[in-house]
Amino acid sequence: MGSSKTNPGNFFEDFKLGQVLYHATPRTITEGDVSLYTALYGGRFALQSADSFALDCGLQAAPVDDLLVFHIVFGKTVPDISLNAVANLGYADVKFIAPVYPGDSVQTTSEVIGLKENSNGKTGVVYVRSTGVNQMGEVVLDYVRWVMVRKKDPSAAAPETVLPELPETVDPAAFFVPSQFDVSRYDTALAGSVHLFEDYEVGEKIDHVDGMTIEEAEHMLATRLYQNTAKVHFNQHMMKDDRMGRRLIYGGHIISLVRSLSFNGLGNALFVAAINGGSHTAPTFAGDTIYAWSEVLDKADVPGRTDLGALRIRSLGVKNQTCADFPDKAEDGKRDPSVVLDLDCWVILPKATIEV
Template sequence: MKTNPGRFFEDYQLGEVLAHAVPRTVSGGERALYQALYPARHALYSSDEFARSCGLSQAPLEDWAAFHMVFGKTVPDVSLNAVANLGYAEGRWLKPVWAGDTLRATSEVIGLKQNSNGRTGVVWVRTTGRNQHGEAVLSYVRWVMLRKRDPDAPAPQAVVPDLAPALGADDLVLPPGIDFTGYDFTLSGEAHRWKDYEIGEQIDHVDGVTVEEAEHMLATRLWQNTAKVHFDATLREDGRRLIYGGHVISMARALSFNGLANAQMVVGLNAGAHANPCFAGTTIRAWSEVLDKAEVDAPGVGAIRLRLVAISRGEAFALKGENGKYLPDVLLDLDYWALMPL
């Protein structure tokens, strides 16, 4: 048999390192496609000249685009047969990704736990994306629920990794040379800076975008994500293709420009949950909450910790019901750090 049916829960071993195919060389085309697929217009990623004024050599690839590329490489080995992608933790962007860089990825299995139904289990992996020089550009943990090939296969010893609930400001890696002392607020699109935001403040990003069937499949192919549920309508009883969760992340991040235009570089991923499935025809809206702020060791730069919530309808700032579960209109709950001019 020469085709690959994908891995099942019992195929993973604790400590195993998975080397993922296929290396991907990034060009300016990815930036153009990203901005075509999402209403992305943060200035530092849109303009080489603006990026140079902030101490960088050119505009890097959007941080979430780099994440999607690395993530996509892991799908055939980690989540091809996943029931659900359950969460993220300890994500750090370690180096900017530039046009001309070639990305590859590896994942280490750091946790295993069979579910009580005996038919599925959860696998934790720590994934690292590297450039052509072998330098780590991105690292994160995610955990997925996978089907078992054989329900009677013995359960492995349960190992659940101890993960940090959030990164501290000292854990963040700043791009070399980043400098916001000459930041141009007119060109960035908003006057609001780090000092203007208060912990606990909530921001309704106002705008919405309706997801179309073709665009989400185009985006998922762009990231070389081969998960069958995003393409094959016969895999679900309702005949619908599931929207890749990263598509929702990028859409919500792009919508957050209205109110957070100066939250430029994403440098940390503390946690994330795809709370409810998203399908074509859904209109995505977003709101944010300021969770923390910190000074960092770079001229004119501050770090801001944000909760980004994507909703399909309903009211902004509503997240969970009295039972502690996400409301049915909540699509995404993401906790991340970004860099902002002081």
């Protein structure tokens, strides 16, 4: 018998600190991908929806949605990092560094920057920094995530625990806005909102009102779009014996739903500049309806720009419960069981220097 030619994925004991993983399958992002992404989430942000709007803002075309880029770059990493995952635990220091346009190709590498075996001896947490580059070698996205991975051999020796130091927030000095981006002809009527940077106050809460029900076929189609091979999203034959008894929805699906829902209240949030941190606080399944609300945590200037400002937004995705009363944590610190996503990010908006 020869050695197996199939890839079983890496288990916790296969990861080594400083290890660099070169992920397979570069991906050219096409207008078809963009249309399918719109069909899945219904995003209405004008800059990503119309070449004409983007041209008026000085760009060469409508850029690919930041989160579509994130998911495709993320998907490349799954066969090497999280094929044997129990759960993706969180994100930090996510920086969107350059716009991606239809026709651009992206590929991904990752470096193992932290390891910690869990006390049960059956799993461990792997921290990786993943970097997506375009066909010219330019970095378009850089981020850290940590994932709980099964051990193949519970008796394998535990590695030395190394936990990376991660910033609580991405420094606005690291924000990237294309130098040619120009809001002098920005049309708030076409954008769908008159509310600009100055109209938001720290501490303000926004109920995004709308809800979207997830269908089984949609979340699987989305995850295949990203070439994410995680078994927990696709294989009902396997998952029927799991404690949940059914397929889990990829956490990024919820992030994209919340971003799309946030248009109603944050319609001029042009770009996601950075994600400071995020956690999937409860599982979601087909048939769940997702609502969202956001809180303004902070405001900042965008370095080198007098016409743009950044809002630090905490967005919560909530299942099967409207957000009129802003479900969050109870006084005892326990999270409302309906909350499934807690995402902290910076978004960039025009300032009121433009004609309204």
